[in-house]
Amino acid sequence: MIVHWHRKDLRVRDNRGLGRAAAMGNRDDEGEGTGEGESEGTGEDAHIVPLFVLDPTVLEHASPVRVSCLLEALGGLRDRYRELGSDLLVFRGEASEVVPRVAAEYDAEAVTWGEDYSGLAAERDRAVTAALEDDGVETETVYDSIIHEPGSITPNQGDHYSVFSYFWKKWRDREKPAPVEPPAADDLTDLHGDDGTDPLPSLANLGFDEPKASTRPVTQATARERVASFCAGPIYEYDDRRDYPAAGATSRLSVHYKWGTIGPRAVYAATERAMDRASSDDERDGVTAFRRQLAFREFYAHVLAFNPEIVSENFSDATGEIDWRNDPDEFAAWKAGKTGYPIVDAGMRQLREDGWVHNRVRMIVAAFLTKDLLVDWRKGYDWFRYNLADHDTANDVGGWQWAASTGMDAQPYFRVFNPTKQGQDYDPDAEYIREYVPELRDASADEIHDWGSLSDAERERIAPEYPAPIVDHGERRELAIETFERARD
Missing domain, CATH: 1.25.40.80 (Serine Threonine Protein Phosphatase 5, Tetratricopeptide repeat)
Structure with missing residues (x-):
């Protein structure tokens, strides 16, 4: 038997870990595989046991919107396995205890899974690997969530690129592998009626409230x-x-x-x-x-x-200790979407309502927080991590450090986004702004984009419930540049 431990690979198609499990189970007497992705079952030796573990240590770092998406994706995956005559085992507990226990119960010779590159996942995986090795169970891990494995695209010196344009040239020209075929139904163990597998819990069962965001369906x-x-x-x-x-x-x-x-x-x-x-x-x-x-x-x-440390540390050596202002009232206004900068507020409200933000707007709101408000990028990252349905550690840390001019191939510190101009350039008719800032739905596009230059009386007449800008962008731009120059010195 081969246990495949699902994590962030909640699918059966194009799943390298499942492909590896299928190939391992179909090895011939000399131990040679059929080749990764080849999963032509014999019907005589079903061998794949699909597993998912709801690990409380991991869930401590989750949020209602993400757990809601997780449960929906798990439900779809379980339904698919049942259509194929198998099932998805779901257990709650520490992965380092559950995975070896399931492997022992099914007398598994190996456990497969897809690599995860976050620090929390790496720590968990080391504990699971050690426990399985103690039991004499083989582990087979693959890189599945990305096409090219870390370390496979490198400069002449060093272990990875820190400038995207160079990475892109090699990534673009590198041959791409074909999608991995799903395992055959005959490869999957019939788990119907197995005792001990948990039903999918509710959010409340896991200790989470219902999310405020209304997300799109997350299924295969x-x-x-x-x-x-x-x-x-x-x-x-x-x-x-x-x-x-x-x-x-x-x-x-x-x-x-x-x-x-x-x-x-x-x-x-x-x-x-x-x-x-x-x-x-x-x-x-x-x-x-x-x-x-x-x-x-x-x-x-x-x-x-x-560089797992970049989740909490600046990537760039050129930037020393930054004198962040971290004003709590300004940070609260940013989180609430009440800064008086319409494009910023639309983005922050979309975050709460949809659990997602358009990429251009992510850059705008991140730049506003780290430059206009001089709030530490880590505070913004944590707020997005909690509210995003699509939170990805690598992608989000990379984006936040780019905006804060502290990361790899980052926005230069002296190029400070003007939020008013960003709104004019990328939402000229203010359609996006009006969708998420209802106080401005009766305002014209010109009034919305000129909001900061209007008089108090004009703002009161147009949208009395919408705030005036909480900071002056011109002044804060100069302060940000001075602050970052001191940090670089």
């Missing part, structure tokens, strides 16, 4: 549908429209990447088909621009794998 089926619809049309305009939050031109795949309801090789394969269908250079540019974003996710994963 919805992920495949989203990829198909995006690659059928919007991907061709991605290069031109992705920065406009009202356009709805992004893939919205981040939450599926987070929970692994779609595999990265399957997504890339869909872009290859889209590229083949492209009828112009502009359409091909759209596909390439989207692939560049896929590479960005992997770039940050590679950096985190070699």
Whole structure:
């Protein structure tokens, strides 16, 4: 028997860990595998036992919106296994105790799983590996959530790139593996009626309140549908429209990447088909621009794998101790979406309402917090980590350190986003702003974008419930530059 321990790979298609489990179980008498991804069961020796562990140590770092998505994705995965004549074992407890216990119960010779590069996951995995080794159980881990393994794309000197453009050139030209075939039904152990497996708990059972955000469905089926619809049309305009939050031109795949309801090789394969269908250079540019974003996710994963400390420490050696202001009232206004800067407030309210924020707006709100308010990026990261359904440690730390000018290939500290100009440039008709800031729904686009320069009387007449700007951007820009220059000295 082979136990496959699901974590952030809640799917059966394009799952390298499952492919490895299928291949291991189908080895011939000399011990040679059939090849990764080849899962042609014999019907005589079903051997894969799918497992998921609700680990309280991991759940301590979770939030209602993420656990809600997790339970939905788990329910979809369990349904799929049952359709295939098997089931998904779900147990609550420390992974270092549960995984070896299940391996022993099914007399498993090995346990497979996909690597996770966060510090918490690495600590958990070391404990599980040690416990399994004590029991004489083999472990087989694979990199599954990204296409190219950390350490496989490197400069001539060093273990990883810290400048994205160099990483992108190699990532772009590197041959991409095909999606991994799902295991055959015959490979899956019939677990119907097995005693001891827990039913999926509710949020309340796990100690979480209902999330305030209303998220989109997170299942394998919805992920495949989203990829198909995006690659059928919007991907061709991605290069031109992705920065406009009202356009709805992004893939919205981040939450599926987070929970692994779609595999990265399957997504890339869909872009290859889209590229083949492209009828112009502009359409091909759209596909390439989207692939560049896929590479960005992997770039940050590679950096985190070699620098786990960047979750709490500045990546850049050029920046010393920054004299953050960390004003609690200004931080509270930012979290509540009441800064008086419409594009910033729209983004912060979208975060609470949707558990997701458009990428351009993520940059705007992060820049405003770290530069205009001079609040430590770690405080912003923690707030996003709690509220995002798609929170990914590597991607989010990379994005926050970019905005704060402390990270890898970061925004230069002297280039401070002007939130008013960002709103004018990327939401010119204020469609996005009005959707999330109802106090401004009767205001014109010009009034919204000129909000900071209006008189108190004009603001009172137009939208009496919406606040005036809490800071002057021009003044705070100069303060931010001075503060960062002192830190660099």
